[in-house]
Amino acid sequence: MNTDLTPTIQRQARKADLTSIYDFSRVDLEAWCAARAYPAYRARQIWGWLYRQRVGSYDEMTNLPGALRELLAAELSILPLEPVRELWTDVDETLKLLYRARDGQLIETVLMFYPDRATVCISCQVGCAVGCSFCATGMGGLQRNLTTGEMVYQVVDMARRAEARGRPLTNLVMMGMGEPFHNYAATMRFVGILNDHDGFDFGARRITISTSGIVPFIDRLADEPYQVNLAVSIHAASDELRSSLVPINDRWPVADLIAAVRRYIAKTHRRVSFEYALMTGVNSSDEHALELAGRLRGLLCHVNVIPYNPTPGAPYERPTREGVERFVSVLTDAGIPATIRYSRGLDITAACGQLRADQIAAGAS
Ligand code: SAH
Ligand code: SF4
Numbered sequence: 001m002n003t004d005l006t007p008t009i010q011r012q013a014r015k016a017d018l019t020s021i022y023d024f025s026r027v028d029l030e031a032w033c034a035a036r037a038y039p040a041y042r043a044r045q046i047w048g049w050l051y052r053q054r055v056g057s058y059d060e061m062t063n064l065p066g067a068l069r070e071l072l073a074a075e076l077s078i079l080p081l082e083p084v085r086e087l088w089t090d091v092d093e094t095l096k097l098l099y100r101a102r103d104g105q106l107i108e109t110v111l112m113f114y115p116d117r118a119t120v121c122i123s124c125q126v127g128c129a130v131g132c133s134f135c136a137t138g139m140g141g142l143q144r145n146l147t148t149g150e151m152v153y154q155v156v157d158m159a160r161r162a163e164a165r166g167r168p169l170t171n172l173v174m175m176g177m178g179e180p181f182h183n184y185a186a187t188m189r190f191v192g193i194l195n196d197h198d199g200f201d202f203g204a205r206r207i208t209i210s211t212s213g214i215v216p217f218i219d220r221l222a223d224e225p226y227q228v229n230l231a232v233s234i235h236a237a238s239d240e241l242r243s244s245l246v247p248i249n250d251r252w253p254v255a256d257l258i259a260a261v262r263r264y265i266a267k268t269h270r271r272v273s274f275e276y277a278l279m280t281g282v283n284s285s286d287e288h289a290l291e292l293a294g295r296l297r298g299l300l301c302h303v304n305v306i307p308y309n310p311t312p313g314a315p316y317e318r319p320t321r322e323g324v325e326r327f328v329s330v331l332t333d334a335g336i337p338a339t340i341r342y343s344r345g346l347d348i349t350a351a352c353g354q355l356r357a358d359q360i361a362a363g364a365s
Contacts, residue, residue, distance in 0.1 A: 019075075019076055019077070019149070020076065020077045020078070020080035020147065020149030020150070020153070021046075021050065021072065021076040021077065021078055021149070022050070022078075022080055022148070022149035022150075022152040022153045022156065022193075023147055023148050023149035023152075024076075024149075024193075025189065025192060025193055025196075026043065026044075026047050026193075026196055026198060026199065029043045029046060029047060030043040032076075033046075036071060038068060042064065042068060044198065045061070045063060045064060046061065046064070046072070047196075047198060047199050048198075048199070049061045050156070050199070051156070051196070051199030051200040051201075052199065052200075054156055054159060054160050054163075056078070056079075056160070057078060058072045058073050058078060077102070079153075080101065080102065080147070080149045080150050080153045081099035081100065081101055081107060081150055081153050081154065081157070082099060082100050083097055083098070083099055083157070084098050084099065084100045084106070085097070085098040086098075087345075089345050092112075092344050092345065093112070093113035093114075094110060094111065094112050094113070094344040094345035095110070095111040095112075095158075095161060096108065096109075096110050096111075096345055097109045097110075097111075097154075097157070097158070097161075099154070099157075101126075101146075101150060105126045105143055105144065106126070107123050107126060107146065107150065107154070107177065108123055108176055108177055109121065109122050109123060109154040109157075109158060109176060110176065110344065110345060111158045111161060111162060111169075112344045112345075113162075113165070113167060117170040117171050118162045118167045118168065118169050118170055118171070119169075119170070119171040119172065119173060120154065120155055120158040120159070120162075120169055120171070120172050120173070121173050121174075121175050121176050122151060122154040122155060122158075122172065122173075122174055122176050123146060123151075123154070123176035123177035123178055124145070124146050124151055124174055124176070124177070124178040124179070124180045124183050124186070124187055125142060125143075125144070125145050125146055125177055125178025125179065125182065125183055126142070126143035126144050126145075126146065126177065126178070127140050127141055127142045127143040127144075127177065127178070128141075128142055128177060128178050128179050128182075129141060129142040129179070129182060130179050130182075130212045130246065130247065130248055131247055132212065132233075132235075132245060132246050132247070133244065133245055133247075133314065134245060134277060134279065134308060134311060134314050134316050135311065135314075136311045136312075136314075137177040137178065139311070139313065139314075142178075142182075145178075145182070145183040145186060146178070146183065146186065147186060148186045148189040148190045148193065151186065151187070151190040152190055152193050152194065155169070155172060155194060155200075155202070156200075159200075170206060171206045171207075171208075172194070172202065172206060172207045172208070173207075173208045173210065173231075174187070174207075174208065174209045174210055175208070175210045175231070179211065179212055179214065180209050180210065180211060181209075181211045181214035181217035181218075182214065184217055184220070187209065188224060188226075191204060191207060191224075191226050191228060192226070194207070195207075195226060204226040204227045204228045205227050205228070205229070207226075207228045207229065208228065208229040208230070208231050208273070209221070209228055209229070209230055209231065210231040210232075210233060210275065211230070211231070211232055211233065212233050212246050212248055213232055213233065213234070213246065213248060213249070213252055213257045214248065214252070215252040215256055215257060215260045218230070218232075218257075218260040218261065218263075218264050219260060219263060219264070221264070222263065222264045222267040222268055223267075227268075227270065229270065229271075229272075229273065230261075230264060230270070230272050230273070231272070231273040231274070231275055231304070232257065232261060232272060232273070232274050232275070233246065233274075233275045233277075234254075234257070234274045234275065234276055234292070235275070235276055235277050235283060236254075236283045236288070236292075237254060237288065237291040237292040237294070237295045238254070238291060239253045239254055241282075241283060241288075242254055245282075245283070254295065258295055258296070258299070261299065261301070262299060265299060265300050265301075269300075270300075271300045271301060271302060272299070272300065272301045272302075273301065273302050273303070273304055274296065274301055274302070274303045274304070275303075275304050275306060275341075276292070276303055276304065276305050276306065277306045277307075277308050277309075278305050278306065278307055278308055278319050278323070278324055278327055279308040279316040279317060279318075279319070280308075280316075280317040280318065280319045280320075280323060281317065282316060284319055284323055284327055286326070286327075286330050288327075289327050289330035289331050289334070290330060290334060292331065292336070293330070293331055293334035293335065293336045294334075296336050297334075297335065297336070301336070301337075302337045302338070302339070303331055303336055303337070303338040303339075304338075304339060304340075304341040305324060305327055305328050305331075305338055305339070305340050305341065306340075306341050306342075306343065307319050307324050307340070307342060307343070309343045324340055325340070328340055
């Protein structure tokens with residue numbers, strides 16, 4: 001510690017170093033308690049406060065001794081992310097949060113209400129190294145991976161906000177900023193913490209991990225104990241076109257990607273979703289749909305067609321409703337189950353990476 005700093009800055013510097021309690025698995029928390037001579041039941045109590053009651057401060061953990069609460073506060077941050085902007089739209093019942101991490105980085109999370117479910121869409125990185133040509137997140141490159149705790153906290157905080165509206169959080173998609181397979185270890189820890197039956201008990205089957213197609217990790221995911229859903233962002237069926245949209249296609253071309261998905265299905269017997277961002281005049285013709293159908297034939301899969309959501313600075317156009325419906329009907333007529341997935345919260349820039357880009361452009365970060 002630099003002793004030239006004022007006490008306030010020293011305190012802030014120390015705080016910035018704090019590990020978050022949301023980085024801990026239940027076993028980590030038990031070990032932390034044991035190392036400080038607290039019995040295992042204290043760890044169970046804390047775990048319950050964090051993931052069953054989902055309290056926002058150590059002060060609310062009323063059955064813990066004061067000394068333990070002070071120790072927790074001194075060593076483990078319970079607020080890894082601070083909300084800086086909150087936007088709600090009545091039109092499609094979507095809440096968008098912009099959080100600031102302890103190092104100042106900005107992170108987006110979206111909560112979407114449907115008649116039968118409430119889904120949180122979380123970020124796993126600040127920025128993204130894949131650099132898809134149509135994606136606001138990819139445009140600025142990768143700043144850093146999120147920690148496990150930063151991912152967990154997005155879900156805990158959004159679960160609280162959903163419950164405050166009388167709705168339980170039921171689903172989770174990793175479709176915000178970042179490529180989950182570029183932050184694989186933290187992502188798996190995150191799934192393990194949320195899935196813990198003595199804590200949040202968030203069913204793995206209600207979690208979807210979306211990837212741009214990092215093939216080796218599709219195989220790794222197939223070997224994990226969690227029954228999470230896999231979504232693959234395909235966007236084009238030919239290598240030439242896909243490489244122009246999703247640069248990692250040069251490394252893992254379409255045939256390799258489909259082969260990995262085939263192995264994944266053979267091992268897990270789980271249906272895979274393919275995402276297809278539809279852009280007028282780019283990947284939207286009947287021939288594109290038929291080519292995709294040819295590639296996917298025989299796979300246990302489903303295609304989500306996402307009408308492209310215009311990103312400032314990207315040269316693509318959003319399709320008309322008729323255009324989207326036509327593309328979907330060519331796919332379904334060819335025997336591939338497909339549905340349209342409209343982006344939520346367009347009026348609050350809820351598409352991937354856009355609110356953060358806005359905030360940075362406004363110099364308000
Ligand atoms: N990096 C992962 C997950 C985050 S992106 C992935 O690429 O799969 C989640 C989905 O949103 C992806 O299918 C992505 O291609 C899509 N997407 C990104 N920007 C979009 C835009 N402007 N319009 C429509 N879909 C977009
Ligand atoms: Fe990254 Fe996904 Fe955006 Fe591509 S679409 S740049 S992989 S976040």
